[in-house]
Amino acid sequence: MLGVMSDVVTPDFSDTPVWWNDTPPRALPLTPLPASTDVAVIGSGYTGLSAALTLARGGRGVHVLEAEHPGYGASTRNSGYVGFQLRNKLVPLMERIGAAPALAMAREAIAAHRHVVAFIEREQIACKFNYCGRYIPAHTPEVLESLKREAELMTREFGIAAEAVPKSREREEIGTDFFHGGLRVEMSGALHPGLYHAGLLDRTLASGAVVHAHTPATEIERLREGRFRVTTARGPIEVGAVILATNGYTGKGAPWLARRMIPVNAGVSISEPLSDERIASVMPKGRTTIDTRHNPLSFRVYPGGGRIQFSAARGLFARDHRQKAREMHAAFVAVFPHMNDMRIAHCWTGQMGFTFDELPHIGLHDGVHYAMGYCGSGVHMASWLGHKLGLRVLGSPDAATAFDGRELQSRWYYRGRPWFLPAYVHWTNFKDKRDLARARRST
Numbered sequence: 205m206l207g208v209m210s211d212v213v214t215p216d217f218s219d220t221p222v223w224w225n226d227t228p229p230r231a232l233p234l235t236p237l238p239a240s241t242d243v244a245v246i247g248s249g250y251t252g253l254s255a256a257l258t259l260a261r262g263g264r265g266v267h268v269l270e271a272e273h274p275g276y277g278a279s280t281r282n283s284g285y286v287g288f289q290l291r292n293k294l295v296p297l298m299e300r301i302g303a304a305p306a307l308a309m310a311r312e313a314i315a316a317h318r319h320v321v322a323f324i325e326r327e328q329i330a331c332k333f334n335y336c337g338r339y340i341p342a343h344t345p346e347v348l349e350s351l352k353r354e355a356e357l358m359t360r361e362f363g364i365a366a367e368a369v370p371k372s373r374e375r376e377e378i379g380t381d382f383f384h385g386g387l388r389v390e391m392s393g394a395l396h397p398g399l400y401h402a403g404l405l406d407r408t409l410a411s412g413a414v415v416h417a418h419t420p421a422t423e424i425e426r427l428r429e430g431r432f433r434v435t436t437a438r439g440p441i442e443v444g445a446v447i448l449a450t451n452g453y454t455g456k457g458a459p460w461l462a463r464r465m466i467p468v469n470a471g472v473s474i475s476e477p478l479s480d481e482r483i484a485s486v487m488p489k490g491r492t493t494i495d496t497r498h499n500p501l502s503f504r505v506y507p508g509g510g511r512i513q514f515s516a517a518r519g520l521f522a523r524d525h526r527q528k529a530r531e532m533h534a535a536f537v538a539v540f541p542h543m544n545d546m547r548i549a550h551c552w553t554g555q556m557g558f559t560f561d562e563l564p565h566i567g568l569h570d571g572v573h574y575a576m577g578y579c580g581s582g583v584h585m586a587s588w589l590g591h592k593l594g595l596r597v598l599g600s601p602d603a604a605t606a607f608d609g610r611e612l613q614s615r616w617y618y619r620g621r622p623w624f625l626p627a628y629v630h631w632t633n634f635k636d637k638r639d640l641a642r643a644r645r646s647t
């Protein structure tokens with residue numbers, strides 16, 4: 205087995221997020237916490253910084269409390285796909301929660317996409333943003349039919365150009381016959397997550413907000429007259445409002461949310477340097493691609509080119525990133541057998557925040573504001589709902605969202621430790637394999 209391992213990963217394999225090479229963890233000065241301020245924001249990812257930026261530009265005193273270094277969580281570990289949707293495809297979401305709320309949420313996810321793209325442009329954030337488009341290959345012919353309805357709906361309801369691609373033309377999009385056609389959408393892009401976070405951090409600091417790294421918040425107490433005391437490892441701070449922006453890293457200090465947020469481990473792999481021809485043999489158009497399986501394969505061209513970036517084998521916490529790289533490699537090669545000699549130079553993991561209804565949530569509990577649960581679609585949704593949180597605390601009429609007032613669900617069997625995930629991942633992997641096999645037999 206050793207021989208297989210050493211073939212799959214390069215000798216200089218690294219399990220540190222590759223984005224940290226370009227944007228190393230920022231060493232901010234350890235300034236003392238003030239006795240009091242207007243708002244404490246807990247968490248310094250896209251949600252927390254977007255909220256802090258909106259608040260500071262709205263004239264509020266803001267202190268961001270981060271347990272590790274700024275952006276330590278998913279915001280500097282993700283794949284950088286800038287989508288326009290929620291995790292749920294529109295047609296199944298309409299069937300599940302009804303047409304009107306599903307369409308309102310879908311409309312808002314598109315607004316979130318436009319918000320991020322406009323923000324990057326307006327603020328001139330150099331994060332290698334590329335409007336490359338998205339391809340969504342269907343793993344069964346039935347799913348392709350559903351994607352076709354999705355394409356019609358998106359064009360009719362939102363005026364978005366979405367085109368169903370039949371299996372006979374799929375090689376225009378991806379270099380494999382593994383799937384059964386798919387959906388092509390132009391309104392989708394990709395960026396360098398570390399550079400986007402660094403730009404957001406710079407704008408937040410310039411707006412007057414203070415970011416305290418290595419300052420975990422351990423307790424939030426409600427005081428009289430609508431004030432709060434946030435206890436941190438570096439002392440307490442009294443504030444008029446608290447925002448929790450901890451998503452997949454929500455811990456024991458916020459027990460109500462920890463019982464509702466499911467941390468799902470996900471990884472990203474980066475190939476060794478590859479020729480343009482080899483990259484084009486996988487994705488001739490260079491679009492971000494995510495297939496429709498429960499446990500999908502997703503891939504894109506590495507920002508700046510020259511390598512393939514991909515993800516697969518989601519859900520199980522990785523003890524050993526070389527092993528994770530090997531699992532992802534197997535999932536990639538199952539779809540692209542001609543790439544079986546491609547080696548992996550980087551593989552790392554991070555935690556996505558999932559919810560039981562697989563929808564993002566924004567709300568207020570015990571006087572504490574929160575936004576989280578993006579279920580893997582956080583580049584646009586975290587930036588958007590973080591901004592909305594800021595508007596909420598400012599009391600702006602623009603704060604309303606289609607996600608307001610939806611109950612953040614819990615389950616009696618869940619206390620913050622996702623013991624059921626291994627069984628869930630095995631079950632969904634089984635369903636994916638079964639559906640693929642049935643589809644293959646029927647075509």
Ligand SMILES: Cc1cc2nc3c(=O)[nH]c(=O)nc-3n(C[C@H](O)[C@H](O)[C@H](O)COP(=O)(O)OP(=O)(O)OC[C@H]3O[C@@H](n4cnc5c(N)ncnc54)[C@H](O)[C@@H]3O)c2cc1C
Binds near residue numbers: 457472
């Ligand atoms: C591997 C991976 C790939 C992904 N790919 C994509 C993608 O391509 N496109 C997309 O749209 N989304 C993607 N996502 C999801 C996206 O990255 C997240 O939804 C988004 O970054 C969440 O931002 P956030 O600010 O809410 O949380 P995070 O960025 O996770 O930040 C939470 C922060 O809270 C801090 N924290 C926790 N507890 C405390 C405490 N008690 N006190 C102080 N600080 C605390 C943590 O240290 C952490 O820094 C991916 C996620 C992962 C893990």
